[in-house]
Amino acid sequence: MSQTKMILDLDTGVDDALAIAYALGSPEIELIGITGTYGNVLMEQGVHNSLAILDLLGHPEVPVFRGIDHSRTTSGFEVLEISAFIHGKNGIGDVEIPPSPRTADPRSAADFIIESVHTYGKDLVYVPTGPLANLAAAIERDPSIKTKIGNVVLMGGALTVPGNVNPFTEANISQDPEAAHLVFTSGIPTVMVGLDVTLQTLLTYKETARWRDLQTAAGVFLADMTDYYIKAYETTAPHLGGCGLHDPLAVGVAVDPSLVGTHAINLMCETEGPSRGRTIGDPARLNDPKKNTEVCLTVDVNRFLHEFMSRITGLATRA
Numbered sequence: 584m585s586q587t588k589m590i591l592d593l594d595t596g597v598d599d600a601l602a603i604a605y606a607l608g609s610p611e612i613e614l615i616g617i618t619g620t621y622g623n624v625l626m627e628q629g630v631h632n633s634l635a636i637l638d639l640l641g642h643p644e645v646p647v648f649r650g651i652d653h654s655r656t657t658s659g660f661e662v663l664e665i666s667a668f669i670h671g672k673n674g675i676g677d678v679e680i681p682p683s684p685r686t687a688d689p690r691s692a693a694d695f696i697i698e699s700v701h702t703y704g705k706d707l708v709y710v711p712t713g714p715l716a717n718l719a720a721a722i723e724r725d726p727s728i729k730t731k732i733g734n735v736v737l738m739g740g741a742l743t744v745p746g747n748v749n750p751f752t753e754a755n756i757s758q759d760p761e762a763a764h765l766v767f768t769s770g771i772p773t774v775m776v777g778l779d780v781t782l783q784t785l786l787t788y789k790e791t792a793r794w795r796d797l798q799t800a801a802g803v804f805l806a807d808m809t810d811y812y813i814k815a816y817e818t819t820a821p822h823l824g825g826c827g828l829h830d831p832l833a834v835g836v837a838v839d840p841s842l843v844g845t846h847a848i849n850l851m852c853e854t855e856g857p858s859r860g861r862t863i864g865d866p867a868r869l870n871d872p873k874k875n876t877e878v879c880l881t882v883d884v885n886r887f888l889h890e891f892m893s894r895i896t897g898l899a900t901r902a
């Protein structure tokens with residue numbers, strides 16, 4: 584089987600960690616690298632987490648790259664209190680795991696993205712689950728990647744539902760609306776896996792108990808970390824009855840697009856006024872027959888949950 588090459592771009596919190604596990608547990612995918620961004624945690628903490636999680640899950644061969652650590656309109660970044668509440672101070676539910684003896688690759692995230700697009704072309708899928716800062720930087724540095732890359736499947740945004748930062752904007756997009764606008768209007772092919780679908784795919788203690796029962800280091804880690812996240816959801820969104828599987832759904836869609844139903848649209852991101860950070864149709868390209876973005880609006884919840892559990896449980900049994 585020829586494997587799709589995947590780069591994950593992560594602000595490694597709890598659901599990012601589950602996205603790593605989903606990718607590593609998918610035989611259709613070769614995870615060729617993780618690029619680091621900021622959001623749930625500081626970029627450096629995310630890189631630290633990604634290295635440690637890759638080692639724990641039995642894949643120390645996957646390189647990790649430092650990325651941009653704040654938005655293009657700010658001089659720095661501080662983790663929001665709500666992010667620390669949802670993901671824990673260390674980003675992975677305050678669960679302690681051994682730090683990796685490895686360090687980040689010396690190349691920058693943007694350089695690795697550009698290099699990978701030129702090496703793998705249409706066989707490469709890039710999955711960002713934080714702000715779109717690294718991809719925006721890569722497009723600015725080498726615009727030729729826009730037509731050469733296979734696909735960009737991003738977790739972020741909201742089209743038919745309100746945002747989760749305010750009624751207009753979703754957390755990842757809100758971290759750098761200018762970067763999101765640059766990506767959406769660049770012509771690069773994107774699939775938006777936003778709150779429209781990720782708040783339909785929920786995980787409960789029933790599923791995490793299966794991982795703990797494996798009695799492997801990976802199984803216990805995934806269960807303890809995710810339980811912290813589910814507990815936070817009981818406070819922040821008690822009506823849901825579980826935690827949202829945001830980032831893993833983006834990996835799931837990258838592996839198998841038939842899990843979702845999509846709407847083709849040319850998107851933009853508003854950068855001014857109270858609706859700053861809103862992902863919405865671009866009126867200037869309404870009549871352009873070529874649509875650059877597929878927005879996920881429906882998801883086969885049961886089939887996704889089955890894929891999620893079987894892939895991650897399989898990986899955690901071995902690791």
Ligand SMILES: [Ca+2]
Pocket residue numbers: 593594595596598599623712713830
């Ligand atoms: Ca993320």
